[in-house]
Amino acid sequence: KQEVTQIPAALSVPEGENLVLNCSFTDSAIYNLQWFRQDPGKGLTSLLLIQSSQREQTSGRLNASLDKSSGRSTLYIAASQPGDSATYLCAVRPRNTGGFKTIFGAGTRLFVKA
């Protein structure tokens, strides 16, 4: 059964710091991995989607990598800002469930101090 784990559960950093959020999954048979941002009381916003054949994706100050063989993904945030404060969720779409199910991690709650 696919499980997704995110470490750390919470993180507090000063503004300007570069930081890495970690995501691990137990089964490498996935279609893709997606990183989301969730603001308090809001829905999820897709940040980056990495297909299983890709190693990384970049958008602005965000870079996500995928290593299927080790079951790991990292989200790198450069030059963090207070506006980056949110919960970051990673999710994988397993191949062995027909492809329509997505398994989410519990998220990393990030606080960037001004």
Place this chain on the structure above:
Amino acid sequence: NAGVTQTPKFRVLKTGQSMTLLCAQDMNHEYMYWYRQDPGMGLRLIHYSVGEGTTAKGEVPDGYNVSRLKKQNFLLGLESAAPSQTSVYFCASSYLMRGGDLEQYFGPGTRLTVT
């Protein structure tokens, strides 16, 4: 283009009452999903639909029913609410990208409390 909308935003029910949550999307997406999010846990899939008139069970379907009578709408029903169904409910929709990938778009959520 409103994306994915959910109605209502908040609701308080008494145990045993019933209600329906409405999800609507204006992106012509084939696939729609209902999730619940509980503190300290990731989102868990309740039911999903791969097209108008079809529905399928997700990870935690017990106590819920769904219907997809129109492509743009996906309804989630609670026939007899229980305190264990207190949660935040999210609807999502997706389309099939080139290469077979599905990228999900989420609604703002419905916060449901069952007393």
